[in-house]
Amino acid sequence: MTIWQPDLSRASGPIYVAIADAIAREVDAGILSPGAKLPTHRELAEGLEVALTTVTRGYAEAERRGLVSGEVGRGTFVRGGAGREATTERGTAPALIDLTVNALLPYAHAAQLTASMARLLSREDPIRMLDYQPFQGDERQRTAGALWMERAGVAASPSRVLVTSGAQHAMAVALSTLANPGDVVLTERLTYSGMKSLANHLHVRLVGLAMDEHGLLPDALETACRQGGAKALYTMPTLHNPAGIVMPEERRAEIAAIADRFALPVLEDDSYGFLVPDVKPLATFSPNVYYLCGTSKSLAASLRIGFLLCPPDMVDRLTAAISSTTFMASPPMGAVVAEWIFDGTADRIMAWKRKEVAARREVAAAVLGRFDNTGHPMAQHLWLELPDPWRTDQFVSQARMRGVLVSPAEDFVVDRSPPPYAVRVTLGSVRTRDALKRGLTTLAEILDAPAEPCRAMA
Ligand SMILES: Cc1ncc(COP(=O)(O)O)c(C=O)c1O
Known part of the structure; x- marks a missing residue:
């Protein structure tokens, strides 16, 4: 041979x-x-x-x-088999169906968007575009952010809106201002992995609070507040990542009332709120909520623009945090986002995304509906609970062997309590519904077969 x-x-x-x-x-x-x-x-x-x-x-x-x-x-x-011809469309691992990236790109609009971006930037004063701008974003961009928040039902004056380099940066700016190294910040027991790494980076201790199928439990928050010491609560009441839960309105009111009673600052991450525009953010229940949203999920990740609403007396401190981390969000990108918010482009993209997510949820329901996946029907990720006797590491490894990547529950658990047997499966990271169907079908086939022991990866 x-x-x-x-x-x-x-x-x-x-x-x-x-x-x-x-x-x-x-x-x-x-x-x-x-x-x-x-x-x-x-x-x-x-x-x-x-x-x-x-x-x-x-x-x-x-x-x-x-x-x-x-x-x-x-x-x-x-x-x-499964993954070879399907691509992640992100140019990194062409043979894998990567269902770990939680974003849906505006495929249907990509060409028009880049053309409109080029047109817009060529109209702008080049010298102004190339120069430093106010750390918190210029007036036009903050007005656009306020308009966006108002459309979500949150009363926001531009003077209280800061422009950041994405939602993750808004979280970093808020967290580093509200908490010092060693301080405790509360969050849902399962939380966005980017918050875990941020807290780790800032040496802030996250304490995970109990949740049920409606999200964070008010009793758990109240008990933690009574114990004292926590500097803030970071929460995702709308389309929680990873659990996909939309907290009901009554519970939002309860959570806001408890936080107000204990004067606990709340950082509400509404990154996915645009998918359910009728849901009222937590920030509509209390003026003390720091509300953040960004363009990565709603428009496109590379724009790197986020908006952070804060109480008036915190504007200067948060602006200082922006200037000491990035000076300012990229002005050309901020200008593009502002324009798209004013001229309706942003609304069109978000409407397309809502339709696409709904269609992808249908694909998921057809392929994986018989397995336990909780979460709201408009979440662009599934929280797939693994049937007995599957263990999470075993399932993730088998899926990987078959060319499909999913995120294990461990990535989202805040403390050291045992993670649930579950994985997060994103629906937007592959370009076509067909590729998504292939990836999900592989997952269903794996779940239908008897659980095999993990084959160690070299
Ligand atoms: C809940 C949540 N917040 C924030 C982010 C970060 O978003 P950005 O890319 O705008 O920094 C993500 C990204 O996955 C997310 O899921």
Whole structure:
């Protein structure tokens, strides 16, 4: 048997990348077929006259791209089946169906949007566009942010709205202002993983509060407030990430009343609120809520614009936090977003997204409806509870072996209590409903088969 050996004579750049590129090329050309066994690391290293570690890195890179899978004790095999032709459309791992990124790009509008962006920026005064601008965003952008919030029902004057470099930055600005290292901040027991990493970065301790199918439990909040010491509550009452819950109105009123009673600042993350425009944000129940929203979910992630509403006496401190972290959000991007809010483009994109999410939810219901997935029908992610006897790591690993990436519950659990047996499955990260259906069908097939032990990944 001849040993497969790529021709790297014309490769430029690192050899390990060239090895992964060669595997990709030959898989595409049909020279390496699904299931084919690749040479051992040592065989290939000897054949190419390179270090063993270079081949190991090359295979790891090919595995990261979803081209091959390594099976301990058996070798490295060309992957086949579900994921090969489906792409993440993000240019990173073309062979995998990546259902971990929680964003739906405005595919239907991409070309018009880039054209309108170019038109708009060419109309602007170039010198002004290239210069520093007020740290909190210029008047026009803050007015656009206030208008956006008002459309969501939140009374916002531009003087209380700050423009940030995305929602994550708004969270960083608020958290670093409200809490010092070592302080406690409350949140739902399951929370957005970006808040976990932010708290970790700022050395702030998150304390997870109990939830039920309607979200954060008022009793749990009240008990934590009575214990004292917490500097803020970070919460996602609308389309909670990952649980997909929309908190009912009565509960919002209760949560706001408790926070007001204990003078606890609340940071409401309404990143997904645009998907359910009739739901009233928590900020409509109390003027003391810091309300944040961003363009990553509602428009497009690369714009990196967020809006943060705060009490009037906090404007200066939060502006200082913006200036000390990024100086200001990118003015050209802020100008584009403001224009799209004023001229109705933003509304059109959000309307398209609502339709697309609804259609993708239908695909999900048809394929995975018989499994337990809680959450609101407009959430763009599923919280899939795994049937007995599946363990989360086992399921995530099997899905990965079959070319589908999902996020384990561990990513979202705040404290060290045992995470539920569940995964988050995003519906927007692949470009087509067809690719989504293939990914979800693979997940359903895995759940339908008896749980196999995890096969360790090299
Ligand atoms: C709940 C929540 N908040 C904030 C963010 C961060 O958004 P941005 O990309 O605007 O920083 C995300 C991104 O996944 C999110 O899910």
